[in-house]
Amino acid sequence: MKRTQLAPRGPEFSRMVYGTWRLLDTKPSAQEINRRLNDCLELGITTIDTAEIYGLYEVEKLLGAALGLSPGLRDKLQIITKAGIYVPCAYHPDRRTAHYNATGPRLIKSLEKSLRFLGTDHVDLFLVHRPDWLTRAEDTAAGLNDLVRSGKVRAAGVSNYNVSQLDLLNTKMEQPLVTNQIEFHLLRPEPIHDGTLHQCENLGILPMAWSPLAGGRLFDPNNPAAARLATAAKNMSPRYHGATLEQLAYAWILAHPSHPLPVIGTNKLERLRSAAQADDIVLEREDWYGLWEAAQGRRIP
Template sequence: MLSPRLSLSRHGPSFSRIVAGMWRLADWNLSLAERIRLIEQCIELGVTTFDHADIYGDYQCQQLFGAALQQAPALKQQIQLVSKCGIKLTSSHRLEHRIKHYDTSAAHILASTERTLAELQVETLDLLLIHRPDPLMDYDEMARAFETLRAAGKVRHFGVSNFTPLQFEALNSRIELVTNQVEFSPLQLSALQDGQFDTLQRHGVAPMIWSALGGGLLFRHNDTSPLQAVLAQLAAQYGSSVASLVYAWIMQLPCRPLPLTGSGRIEVIRDAVAACSLSLERQDWYRILQAACGHEVA
């Protein structure tokens, strides 16, 4: 089974339905050869879209990934690259940052993108996201920065991450956005309840989903958890792993979510891909929602 492809929006890019999240790449302690092999194995599974951010791995993950692309440049033509900017961490790699803060100024967006392109060893990003909403963000200034990057051929498409529906609408009214990357899982349902998914469906925009498995909390042993019990029962019923079941539950939403994986183990990514061919009966989908909420629907 290969991950299918999906257009993020009416005029947006076509990405693999499962996206390989690289935020823990620095923690996986992979050699250069192992990093190259991981990218190759993802491609073999049809997972061709890779998610990054400038801050991941204390500003080191993009360089690690870029070293793999430099060593195996043919891979560049087979993948799509996503990155984010807008957060500034205190770090030994950024001594000028005196406090963790957000920066969505045009100057930072442009400078961060240039650095990201150099670190990833590519000339163009397929998608650039603003990582988190900034209380000081100027939507017109952000849109102008995006237009500058597009005109220079450095970024093809733009989106946001962790934006509220109103914040998404405000920037989308100035420049077309192709996604909002948000947290969603059976342990974090707010995007289902606060109008986030409704807003995106209205615009024909597919969300990208981070922490789809609850950061691993779904798998911590807890015999008293009704949610874990329901997931185990349904996984056995459908002949799937619990992880595949959860990914399938998420992808069944009509806003067409693209889940991100967060593991360097190819078997975990394979579980996510297997979910692309799994469809839950409506009542089973609601069994998971009921267990996640702790009560039946009204």
């Protein structure tokens, strides 16, 4: 697995990142997650993406327990976490409405809780999970700047920000934001056209692509785009040593000139292995456009 630097003064990450949003789906034990993290390391996937809200605030606890089982494991990994989404749940019965809160004090409180749950004194990257429509950029930036200065957060970034939201927040940052983690995959190519990926290129930062397999919809037999993609992938596969649709879908993301880092979401070891191999696939131009055409069901304009 190749490695890459997120920004000129940003952290170095594995080219593909392991995401933990669905970690509780299979109700794993801490031992099983410890094994998963070691499997990631063996595959060269050293960067782990999580968030305060994952598993309704339970995933970070499980990750912390898994990390605690192997002294030294945490230091072999780069950990990304996010904050800013607050929903009513058993853990927070006091909340009436799901809401965003990216005020500085709220972000600091959340990050400090994440550090306690994860059992670490810092994260390598902290992201504002979603833009908060009610908070001024200087308020969000004050919290992020404070966390970076304290060393609790090695770098700060955002997720799901549009171009103007990222630009505005950047003007208030002491250290520029190092990424925008966005939904980008064959069934959601909009970031190519809406300026999000161009902005990253322009700023010299790398985007991260969440749900790279469209959350599994790429394989839904009832989805016409998925059916077309399956046929296209079958035709292309011999040119790429038998690569699967899954692998071609990762390669499609990796081939974009803004160099996005796919955030892998599987709970299965064989799919993790297959994802890691996609790092070596270099799609030919016509095949990249061929996959776009299959996903869209039309030729380029």
